[in-house]
Amino acid sequence: MKSLQDPALMKTQSYINGCWHSSSEHVAVSNPSDGHVIARVDNAGADEAVLAIVSAKAALPSWSAKSANERGALLLAWFDLIIAHQDDLALLLTLEQGKPLKEAKGEIAYGASFLQWFSEEGKRVYGDTIPAPSHDKRLVVIKQPVGVVASITPWNFPNAMIARKAAAALASGCTFVVRPAIETPLSALAMAELADRAGIPAGVFNVVIGDDAPGIGRVLTEHPDVAKFTFTGSTAVGKILLTQCASTVKKVSMELGGNAPFIVFDDADIDAAVQGAIASKFRNAGQTCVCSNRFLIQQGVAQQFTDKFVAAVAALKSGDGVADDVELGPLISANAVTNVDRLVQDSLAQGASLLLGGERNNDSNFYPATVLNNVTNEMPIAANEIFGPVAPIIEFETEAQAIALANDTEYGLAAYFYSRDIGRVWRVGEALEFGMVGINEGSISNAAAPFGGMKQSGNGREGSKYGLDDYLEIKYLCMGGLGD
Numbered sequence: 001m002k003s004l005q006d007p008a009l010m011k012t013q014s015y016i017n018g019c020w021h022s023s024s025e026h027v028a029v030s031n032p033s034d035g036h037v038i039a040r041v042d043n044a045g046a047d048e049a050v051l052a053i054v055s056a057k058a059a060l061p062s063w064s065a066k067s068a069n070e071r072g073a074l075l076l077a078w079f080d081l082i083i084a085h086q087d088d089l090a091l092l093l094t095l096e097q098g099k100p101l102k103e104a105k106g107e108i109a110y111g112a113s114f115l116q117w118f119s120e121e122g123k124r125v126y127g128d129t130i131p132a133p134s135h136d137k138r139l140v141v142i143k144q145p146v147g148v149v150a151s152i153t154p155w156n157f158p159n160a161m162i163a164r165k166a167a168a169a170l171a172s173g174c175t176f177v178v179r180p181a182i183e184t185p186l187s188a189l190a191m192a193e194l195a196d197r198a199g200i201p202a203g204v205f206n207v208v209i210g211d212d213a214p215g216i217g218r219v220l221t222e223h224p225d226v227a228k229f230t231f232t233g234s235t236a237v238g239k240i241l242l243t244q245c246a247s248t249v250k251k252v253s254m255e256l257g258g259n260a261p262f263i264v265f266d267d268a269d270i271d272a273a274v275q276g277a278i279a280s281k282f283r284n285a286g287q288t289c290v291c292s293n294r295f296l297i298q299q300g301v302a303q304q305f306t307d308k309f310v311a312a313v314a315a316l317k318s319g320d321g322v323a324d325d326v327e328l329g330p331l332i333s334a335n336a337v338t339n340v341d342r343l344v345q346d347s348l349a350q351g352a353s354l355l356l357g358g359e360r361n362n363d364s365n366f367y368p369a370t371v372l373n374n375v376t377n378e379m380p381i382a383a384n385e386i387f388g389p390v391a392p393i394i395e396f397e398t399e400a401q402a403i404a405l406a407n408d409t410e411y412g413l414a415a416y417f418y419s420r421d422i423g424r425v426w427r428v429g430e431a432l433e434f435g436m437v438g439i440n441e442g443s444i445s446n447a448a449a450p451f452g453g454m455k456q457s458g459n460g461r462e463g464s465k466y467g468l469d470d471y472l473e474i475k476y477l478c479m480g481g482l483g484d
């Protein structure tokens, strides 16, 4: 069994105002690979959420008064520590979440890259001067931090979903409270330990660990001292939280569910498409909001693509994430397995054909890599976010049909397509109603690019120069009385 080089990174208590908070109640954190309990964390609740908000509010004046350079230097120190402890952080992540160690290392580097990016980008919060409509006035726009930011994050990227939000919030001069998913608290707490070591002042970054998601969620969405709320998770929960935020008219950003089409046109490079399909479908065992959810393949290349794709999927090695060369870990829980299996069985009952996998092992959280064809866009597997290692194939004839099928969903997060025709690339790129489009590319997210969705996939953008806007207020100063 692999162990941590720095055992002090294994923290089990909420981190509030620079201190670790004990509680008389505990929650077990288990490894989804084998159900083994890896830690017991202290269970905080609504009271601790209030305390974290009060601490973040108290820390706000001095944090927002720092120069962008000073904040940037602290973010960079945090980045350096995360990279220095990448192996330990990845191991903790794999133990609590299940993804292969190689992917976990990638997630740590990806999350840290947002700290690095925003340590610089925070220096570029420019304002504006606007030509005035009369001689005696001058019009100026400045940008200021919104204030205390509260957030709720999911278990599928226990490090990066926090880093992506906290980096932009802290760089903007905001202070931050996060309630991570109870399945994966250890990655969040290890980040807090490193924030502490980096010298991020008490109260600027707070982590509240608790299993009462609705109770803590109410505080974070309704407390009057929270200026902005940011969420990553399902559309269903996002709608509840949005409604709660309405009571105090908070600024919100929502990264919600997706239903990504992956389109392969007749003129595509089929080998590249297969490679992109594997990357976009099976990362994190299919448990990401940007995972390909529907494979739309043009008739002329359907057989060729399907044969090559099934062979590549069959070669994926499944197992415990810490074992060598594993490419496919377990799903997060038995419930997750049940949901994925139900979608597969319903599709088969409605006429889909099974090309690979599809057989559940009742005793574990593992679900086999599965490929279905003869799927239609109306089947539940195409209409819902699968969140598992299942690839449904739908055939189409024309470009117009592909665009209509792709857009026929309430979601609008990521889409992918493969074509080598420059005219088609522009037409389809512009016609897809999705916030992010991978063109001849299955892996699209990085700190320099805006991550976010349209339609019911949410609002706001994370990463890139646009990512600061969600944490800044625009203030207009009108100076009058300047003479005739």
Ligand code: ADP
Pocket (backbone or CB within 6 Å): 152, 153, 154, 155, 156, 179, 180, 181, 182, 213, 214, 215, 216, 217, 218, 232, 233, 234, 235, 237, 238, 240
């Ligand atoms: P997922 O399918 O990724 O678990 P969820 O939307 O269910 O997506 O969960 C995302 C995050 O939201 C998790 O941290 C979860 O604990 C939290 N959550 C779920 N329901 C609520 C709720 N009613 N109020 C606040 N947080 C919630």
